[in-house]
Amino acid sequence: MLGGACTYIALAASYFTKPQIVAVVGDDFAQADYDLLASRGIDLDGLERVPGKTFFWSGIYSADMNDRETTATDLNVFADFKPKLPESYKTAPYLLLGNIQPALQKSVKDQMTASSLKLTGGDTMNYWISSFRDELLTTIAGWDFLLINDAEARMLSGENNLRKAARAIQKMGPKTLVIKRGEHGAILWHGDTHFMAPGYLLDDVFDPTGAGDCFAGGFMGYLAGSGGHEDPKALRRAVIYGSVMGSFCCERFGVERFRTLTRKEIDGRFQEFQAFTSF
């Protein structure tokens, strides 16, 4: 079924802003999947379609949904992907770089009109941290924020303690860092302060695939929609909106939840977060 970081990020962000995506699919990509993305107001001008098969991933989750085993990763048309921005994208103020080879992330930022950019950030993963470290460090040196999980933060920094890991990563460039902890929530580091958001307690975690990407989409989407990227309070709200979007993602298989999800439900869950964290 439809999946992929870009898909989840764009769907989540679409509740807050009008995302423009850059991605590649094969000639097997279904019209119904285009239609879903288009129905959410996502700009598809940068969605390249080339001969061949679309990237494919499959895996099996553990009973408690906290681990998963990959059964297939077929790069297909993604193997030769060289992101190329449409002219209409180049003056966008907000740039979110999905998990891909760091040099490609950098090539996307380099295509942007620097004077228009207000906020740049992105994601990475253990493979780039261990095997493309120099490229990754060059790339994130130019980012305002980095979104990674706790294991990745420890690997990138070489520090087991999250406070120390965060300080080390902030020195690599990103002044703002979000460390995601799966079901245990997320920590935002901004300058000398941090903010801790718990993970939403679902009655059933149906499918956690894409939850981290939905977090990123909600986080960046909220900042882009509100224009509050330099406001520490807005960054905190962005973390909560990211958590909200990640939690909805887990309620159905794949992207299914986004077929019915409304902004009203999103704001309702944001208020739930206020209710169960205030004292």
Place this chain on the structure above:
Amino acid sequence: MLGGACTYIALAASYFTKPQIVAVVGDDFAQADYDLLASRGIDLDGLERVPGKTFFWSGIYSADMNDRETTATDLNVFADFKPKLPESYKTAPYLLLGNIQPALQKSVKDQMTASSLKLTGGDTMNYWISSFRDELLTTIAGWDFLLINDAEARMLSGENNLRKAARAIQKMGPKTLVIKRGEHGAILWHGDTHFMAPGYLLDDVFDPTGAGDCFAGGFMGYLAGSGGHEDPKALRRAVIYGSVMGSFCCERFGVERFRTLTRKEIDGRFQEFQAFTSF
């Protein structure tokens, strides 16, 4: 060195109220350890001293401090312990039952003057849940609150999902439930609502021994000191004070941190919790 649930609970609670303890030690119990407890204003009338050796535990922690392996558990004088309350304790309004065989917990509550009791709760562990289930269920049926960790909550309820586990446990008697999640904080369930407190991020977790007991001591101590045990907001603050006390406990080996800790430091950390959780 000095340790044990009662020690940690009483030390933590002593910053909020004047605890009265019921426990047993052998004739090897050091005067310096009596003196430390007495210096914190803890009532030692119920501390029984009998011939023999004091209970002894030792263990080895994993590198990340999240697991530990027990190397010795010598019950010693604890094996024959039958808690007996001094007359002066029996009209106390707040009763916290440490982790011990459920029938003994019940025998302590049965010695109290029921009409004076405002709030009763306590702790248990996997061994009592699996091997003394009926006794445990009879015991906690009479409690207002239960403090356990997430693995114990899952074992007691038979539910992997924490929302479902909490609902099942509340039906067993305790209307208030605190599920501790180690470094990931704690969740308070009270009636139909819940409250999520993150775990404090320490620069160094020096020794987590006793942190859960210090949580219990801070939680109950704050409620006893403030008299706010029926106020949902006070219960939330009690969870934060519990978290604060658990975090201080980890900063030094054993009970060492309590030799210097002040109420001012405690309230300072409480305010830190407000700062890093508000949005």
